[in-house]
Amino acid sequence: MAPSTKTAADGSGLTEMSWDPITRIVGSLGIHTKIDFKRKRVAECYSTSSVFRGYSVFMRGKDPRDAHFITSRICGICGDNHATCSVYAQNMAYGVKPPHLAEWIINLGEAAEYMFDHNIFQENLVGVDYCERMVRETNPGVLDLAERTEAPHAAEHGYRTIADIMRSLNPIEGEFYREALAVSRYTREMFCLMEGRHVHPSTLYPGGVGTVASVQLFTDYLSRLMRYVEFMKRVVPLHDDLFDFFYTALPGYEEVGRRRVLLGCWGALNDPDHCDFTYRNMTDWGRRMYVSPGIVVDGKLITNDLTEINLGIRILLGSSYYQDWEGRELFVTHDPLGNPVDPRHPWNQHTIPAPQKRDFDGNYSWVMSPRWFDGTDYLALDTGGGPLARLWSTALNGLVDTGFVKATGHSVIINLPKSMTKPETTFEWKIPQWSNALERNRARTYFQAYMAAMAVYFAEKALEEVRSGRTTTWEKFEVPDQAVGVGFTEAVRGVLSHHMVIRDGKIANYHPYPPTPWNASVRDTLGTPGPYEDAVQNTPIFEENPPENFKGIDIMRAVRSFDPCLPCGVHMYLGDGKTLQKLHVPTGLSGLSG
Template identity: 70%
Template structure:
């Protein structure tokens, strides 16, 4: 049985009715992501999918020769959405290279800023951008029968969110007019204010440095943060209930919808929020402090935790070229032959990568994207795994749940779930939410996890602000550790950008950057077919999925395809930067597509 047949079912197949359809650029995101498909309308499935990017990544080229202390400020500009995640991760890598540890207060301030960013970004993406694919206006055009059923279906969690029917929720999702859409914009403003209290400026921090922070740890800074946090908890609780109701309804209304966006469970999480009592940034102890993170790093293969050791995760990273527009570098001299523990480092590891762009015409039978193909080499199977992040939250929750290591004040992992406790808020009582490991890694479960992780981030923010206030009362307000840049060193930072895994690999020679490679979630999720022919996660999730939209080829909107791609929270700036040769004007005519304002 082929992959397509297994996704579409085993019923009698009709003669193919193939239509080439493209969405380029995908809307509601930053950057030129193109999805090119062959759709078999007779059998209602996507027969083929290619994910492309028409932009060139350049940061790894011009970082060479820079003062390493500038790396956080420079790499922040990779993205206008998750720049602070890059700064944080760069500082982690530098702290390893410099052999320093920030004071506890500095770590808590960094954690508070990152928690606010997760709440801000996931809220604005989920409620203002992704939910437009499930709103009344969209469903009316693509699946009117589903909307009719939604009008007659009571909302199971109405006592929490106040919506009587599923259709009422869909109306609340309508862009610019819906109540949830408008409330999410207000929440995004408040959570951005929380972020700025800690990191100074959104989204390129002005107060984060290797060695600590420049934020003054005054009591009012933390009480102002806490006041805003408590003020958004009603919305956080309602969002989880709204999400559960809508996504559960889609499973019921469209039998087989679990196949939309489903791919093999291959999830990667690099961990988030350091525990200052354990983390010392030494590579030799990276396994210990990695497991102490408040989001547990891990690689999940077929639903089971393969490893949560950051040393194993680091050494398994491979950058494959495959279908991307670059020359190979494996014949060059390596920058790093062994890690600080003596383990050999592969030539395709980020420490040893050299970026040599090779512009050429796009060819779906050959090279067709500026995004490279990061893979994780699994020694157990001998395979180069095309890990995805599922947009970030599903991988974080899955890894944390299975590891069973988090036992924080308001968050606990049980081995099969994550329990999140939120205190009483203005209109809603104290609640304990539980995200349970799902049966599938698919479009709907990626979206569901996002709302639960907003609650997770809010719960962790409660703990961090309480701990910061305790340090203030104890007079432990130091926020910086001094250091000197060594002549030679290597470092690696592991963090979670909003939409998934983020690593920065640094090599210092003569006190300057000799090599630097940031790997955010975009190349992991949006990679093209690699040198083994393995499709990237966007391609794999779309290719073979069934089509439930009621429109035919002449009015086809591709809503199921868009839901799948957008379930990963795609964002191209982290993968690439514009390259148009000698200044040619780039134009593209594409299929009809829905979109609100761009993500950014």
């Protein structure tokens, strides 16, 4: 959409420009900037969300066994990630360990979700920012160069020039755009084979799954998966060519969307040989995940300990529309290991909405400011759109080695097996120099290949269970009167945790923390901007259009590289039990009363 524009009233000579909405998924994210067109740079940025929801409010008093069915509805895009994370939190609270086969099925379902969602976003949503029509509108000089630039990996993906790649991404008419839409269909089918329904699973429960496991089930999954494997052998080199071109065509483009390396990954895809869902063993089984947890600061792995990660989470109100809960009830004073739990931890959070007029000098969004406290600083972690943090953390950890995927300490090696027309292929994602827009997008492509390779491994493990006669997929449990639970996984866009407190057999407190509150967070109580804001501020402007015809493509690429999606960031609330009732009055009776 065209931005709203006006001259800044502060006499700075800057131009105020706003894009609201900015996302191509849900329209509640606004990006508000002040731009210095003389210096061709963004001077200020504010990220806003205009919608309040409220799962943390209406989850209270509910039966804990309903938690995953309810929280799945937080999002119509990654609802299964919420359901999975909620089930993990319930498994901990109930003290139940699912059968191995159930965990392999969940891993296969989640792998399919990553493949489906990253594909449709990369090719059909963010890919549009790099298509021929967009580049022609914003950087005709770049398109002219693209027409004359041979694609280094043309033999692998089939497009002779960079401009040919760009044309293939044109909405609706582009060949690759349409092909990706077809891929989204069978990847969704893969998910439904494992978890019944997309995007709100119908066969996922604490203690396991209701999926009926058979050789036929996994064969049906594998037949679709190998089509995806074949597809990825073209996609990785295609995007490498496209993103590498922008670095050479526009020197300095590495600064677009760049921020300090402050990445968080909570880990994903449990190993049932090690994961028992107990809090006391969480440090160990967290390190055995097939995506390694970690907090990466300035390129260094600070911790991969889920217990430490959990205790370090802080929810700051910052510039958001809420009242503080200081002085209110603490639900959890110590974790199950006896460690003190901070009042600003999600286990102790109270959500108290305070609607008000937007004020960029005060409060301006419904998104709070999650931070991770390292003992000294409150770090505004981002997820790199999900894949950048996941690959960076996994690479540095050097723990994953399945034969299909190997983390080396400085890279991730991905082995895709032989497919219908292409031989076995190996890709290597190397830790990049920057955390910026292009590398977030590149990581998304490599992580799709990572998930394809891991899904082959998970399917083999599941088939081993079935062929050995171990076909049980669910374990009985009882809901305790008092308990706490936390689930850690990765939603498509990054870190996801569900924090639950049970009292008298009911939910006393429940707080889901998905990637959106981390990425879209606002300036906190210390004045630190959130990741969207930080990534856009100081971003250089390479667009060739004058201010009166400015599209803001570099700003769009910076924000969309995070895969923004706002439903998870904000919540709905009516308050005080109010209900809205719509009555149907039969035709011809509208004038009657009584």
